[in-house]
Amino acid sequence: MKQITDSDLHAFVDARLSASDRASVEAYLADHAEDAERVKTWREQASALRALYDPILEEPVPPELAAVPHRPAWHRYAVAASFFLVGIATGWGAKATFAPGVQTPLSLPRQAAIAHVVYAPEVRHPVEVPASDEEHLVRWLSKRVGKDLKAPHLGPLGYDLVGGRLLSGPQGPVAHFMYQDARGQRLTLYVSRTRGEPRDTAFRYSQEDRVSVFYWVDGNFGYALSGEIGREQLLKIADVVYKQLNP
């Protein structure tokens, strides 16, 4: 080793040097008291940081975290969820939603899935405002929802905007955009204000009966993309939607 650099000193402290390089650094430190002092301090920092945070390894993992990588169990509940959807659609659930004092609001993916199964099969009136009037559609929904919206462009993925409509959700107005591919397969994007404090979440996935939903919360708004397509295919599209909405 010709010249000892700062990086060599760090690699020495982090035990990333070969035996011969280690010997060179040791020889160098023997003659350079100031650097030897720095190295000593860095080592002390390292053992203090480990002493501080290593005990966390011994803590029991909270069950909600341990449960995440076992999602396939979800599918077992899909049947139960489908009964629930039927209940909602027939008004039984509406009682639970609007009855005073009942604190069981529908989850975002479930609201979105219900809107999807209601509007996606519509042949003659799938939307209120067609894509030919996109500018008006976006301006109108932005105004009603209280946020500058955009209708993502999914043409490169094979999905064209059909149009959109205004819906009523538990948190007030909801913007609903519909897309369709060449085979008539439809996707819907549901944009709603959320309850409580602004927050952000990663993508989450939910299977609501036959409807796959990817959803996320960005500040005060929740976004859910629904479709009766495979999870991985939908994830790719959700990724594009997210990127277009958060350039």
Added chain:
Amino acid sequence: MTGHPIVEHIPRLRRYARALVGDRYAADDLVQDTLERAWNKFYLWRPGSDLRAWLFAIMHNVFVNQARRRRYEVEQPLDDMPAMAVRATQSDQLELHDVDRALRTLSLEQREVVLLVVVEQLTYGEVSRALEIPIGTVMSRLSRARERLRQLLGGQSVVPLKVVK
């Protein structure tokens, strides 16, 4: 129920998240978002590659996206803020509590690097890939972080007196 390979890494993800964001609940939220994303994208993971480094990379992305949008930014000190000693004056030996406080004053970028290198013991190459920055940047952030901690802690010997959980 313990079969999935991601599960065995959860304790380390929790350790790193706690050291990074400080607050226990915010840290577990970060872990949960990371696990959700990892689980959704698990098919993208190449079997045989280092799962742990892949998970830290995902956590970094989740963290940066959230930090960028205000969630942790209250904690973000400016890089060029003058160092202010945090050591209690009546004691010659530092308590771990002081080390934790000093760590909080590092910029998020420096904190990530120093924790991945020192606590998680990733190689410099793994840190570079997880954070998507060149090795040279890893080294300069590590160097600045260590020097800043040294300044803050007054170069005194650090003796673990008590463990802050």
